[in-house]
Amino acid sequence: MSIATTADSYHANGYVGAVEITTPEEALTHRRALEQAESQLGPLHYIDKVHTVLTSAWDLCTRPAVLDLVEEMIGPDILLYNSTYIIKEPNTAGKINWHQDLTYWGLSDPDAQVSMWLALAPATAESGCMRMVPGSHRHGQLEHATGSGDGNLLLKGQYIPDADDLEVDAEVCSLVPGQASFHHGWTVHASAPNVSSDRRIGLNVQYVAPHTFVGASGEPGASGTAIAVRGSDRFGHFGVDQPPSANLEPQAVARWRELDAAMKANFQIG
């Protein structure tokens, strides 16, 4: 698919899957880089802003092939806002209930944000790949609840209580290593437990256009931090993150702990 066709599919359905970003061999190299970092730092599942400390994550987040597509989705000025690894270990019960991402970021312009989910291990129905409800991005925000306590991996256990009607239309978004999906912040999605014998690993990345901001007024500091990866930021709503000068550079690691805590403190619902 050309970039334009891929972007058209994203705009029509609220998501697009199976976009090739790296070869499977290259994805394996990036998986090894993550696993090396895990052996040094401990678990990295759902730790924010990994692109500020890991050169592998920075490389994947800033690939021209990714940014060319993101540009078609949110415009020529692109800020890299967040990146996390989302990992389901083999044969574990963790799952993600039906939800919409924008319910917890509070961004002012819902169309000025897109998420990439890049597979570093097979993401299949068996390993608990995402399921997406096509067209659901057009309905705006649905009501969410928190704390379902049923193995939901989301930070506040958020979920859409009445998801049965949505679920019937959901499409399975399986990815081979090196492929990515891109989804809009209102797209309803979920994923089941990993019942395979391999880890399921995704690098989940958020891009925003600089005119958007967190909160009602866009006051400086309220939107957290980000870094321009294409074009320019003429608005200054976000503080400025730094790219990694080397892998796991100690000062950057210390700063990263603070960035992760700040991201989690700003996490909203509703």
Ligand SMILES: O=C(O)CCC(=O)C(=O)O
């Ligand atoms: O990794 C998953 O299974 C779900 C990820 C997700 O909810 C997201 O990328 O917004």
